Amino acid sequence: MFSPHPFRNIVGLDISDSKIRFFQLHSKRNKRFLLNSYGEMPVPDGHIVSGEIKNKASLVNLLKKMFKKPNFGKVDSKYVNAALPEKKTFIKIVEIPEVPENEMKGAVKWAVEKNIPIEIEDAYYDWQIIDQPKPNDGKLNVLISVAPKNLVDSFSEVISESGFIPINLENESTAISRSLLGYSSNQNQPKIIIDLGRSRTTIMIYNYGAIQSASTLEISGHEMTKLVSTTLDLNYQDAEKAKIISGLDQKKSKGIVRKVLEPIILSLISKINENLVFYDNYVTKKSSIDSIILTGSVSRMFGIDTFLQDKLKMKVSIGNPLVNVNLPKDSKQLPPNNLYSFTTAIGLAIKEIK
Numbered sequence: 001m002f003s004p005h006p007f008r009n010i011v012g013l014d015i016s017d018s019k020i021r022f023f024q025l026h027s028k029r030n031k032r033f034l035l036n037s038y039g040e041m042p043v044p045d046g047h048i049v050s051g052e053i054k055n056k057a058s059l060v061n062l063l064k065k066m067f068k069k070p071n072f073g074k075v076d077s078k079y080v081n082a083a084l085p086e087k088k089t090f091i092k093i094v095e096i097p098e099v100p101e102n103e104m105k106g107a108v109k110w111a112v113e114k115n116i117p118i119e120i121e122d123a124y125y126d127w128q129i130i131d132q133p134k135p136n137d138g139k140l141n142v143l144i145s146v147a148p149k150n151l152v153d154s155f156s157e158v159i160s161e162s163g164f165i166p167i168n169l170e171n172e173s174t175a176i177s178r179s180l181l182g183y184s185s186n187q188n189q190p191k192i193i194i195d196l197g198r199s200r201t202t203i204m205i206y207n208y209g210a211i212q213s214a215s216t217l218e219i220s221g222h223e224m225t226k227l228v229s230t231t232l233d234l235n236y237q238d239a240e241k242a243k244i245i246s247g248l249d250q251k252k253s254k255g256i257v258r259k260v261l262e263p264i265i266l267s268l269i270s271k272i273n274e275n276l277v278f279y280d281n282y283v284t285k286k287s288s289i290d291s292i293i294l295t296g297s298v299s300r301m302f303g304i305d306t307f308l309q310d311k312l313k314m315k316v317s318i319g320n321p322l323v324n325v326n327l328p329k330d331s332k333q334l335p336p337n338n339l340y341s342f343t344t345a346i347g348l349a350i351k352e353i354k
């Protein structure tokens with residue numbers, strides 16, 4: 001009864017196509033957390049493809065190495081909360097009839113079966129009732145999240161084989177929203193959150209305390225560098241440098257890099273607009289989306305926030321993944337320039353597991 005909560009200092013693990021990362025915190029009072037350890041390690045090409053583990057043995061070795069030699073601190077928990085790739089999972093608001101509590105499970109199962117693209121026997125699913133305006137009488141809004149069994153099992157296996165205990169696996173978008181919005185923000189105001197990563201972009205709609213939809217796009221930091229490389233005839237490394245130095249600046253390199261990147265950003269804008277229309281048409285709501293939060297390291301691109309803000313005519317900001325976290329005095333080593341890469345891992349680490 002008096003023993004410390006075993007899952008309190010849980011390790012948040014983000015396995016992405018090109019990097020594995022973790023973040024581990026110690027709980028403090030008032031829902032603040034103190035950084036205890038974090039680490040990051042590159043993953044060779046082809047070992048994880050679109051979030052799917054292709055080379056288990058090598059990934060297990062990398063995880064063991066990363067946990068043994070963190071970039072900061074020392075890992076002092078065996079418990080892991082990991083993110084599942086958004087593209088391979090599925091979240092949706094569905095309507096179910098308002099049934100007595102003992103019939104809920106069956107009603108949800110029926111709704112899941114009707115809505116998912118795979119057989120229910122091959123899936124794990126989770127659900128919660130969403131406290132939002134009801135679509136019409138006698139119906140409840142239920143948020144379902146579904147993941148293929150073989151995906152969940154393969155993630156659990158690599159975590160176990162690297163010497164840790166998988167406690168929870170969740171959609172990446174849920175972890176991201178927890179990290180950026182914390183516990184105190186205006187959670188009832190609908191927002192779009194966009195994770196701009198190296199291998200993909202995810203657009204999420206957040207409302208009523210939960211991510212209500214998430215779509216993954218091919219737009220990525222890698223694609224941007226490749227386009228700079230082919231258009232300006234630079235090798236990949238030089239193109240990466242040019243992209244980072246100039247970004248969307250009109251003055252740097254006479255605006256040439258901006259010109260190359262603009263069509264990609266415009267296609268992102270058209271996808272954001274599709275999401276705004278979707279939200280306006282299909283989701284029961286009290287108010288419209290009026291702000292966007294960016295995360296992922298591509299959000300550091302010079303001028304991307306103002307570019308989106310001007311075109312979309314709504315507030316665009318870069319999210320702070322440390323809203324819930326205190327840094328120890330000696331953690332100068334936390335690289336501020338790739339903090340946004342850790343948004344997912346931080347959100348996983350602050351999940352309260354009972």
Ligand SMILES: Nc1ncnc2c1ncn2[C@@H]1O[C@H](COP(=O)(O)OP(=O)(O)OP(=O)(O)O)[C@@H](O)[C@H]1O
Nearest residue numbers: 016017197198199200221222296297298300301341
């Ligand atoms: N200042 C910058 N301007 C433009 N792009 C940047 C900048 N800094 C980093 N990037 C890009 O951010 C990308 C890395 O983002 P991030 O670390 O969030 O991705 P990831 O989590 O490893 O991958 P993913 O989430 O897509 O699986 C790289 O393509 C990198 O070029």
Ligand SMILES: [Mg+2]
Nearest residue numbers: 016197296341
């Ligand atoms: Mg990422």
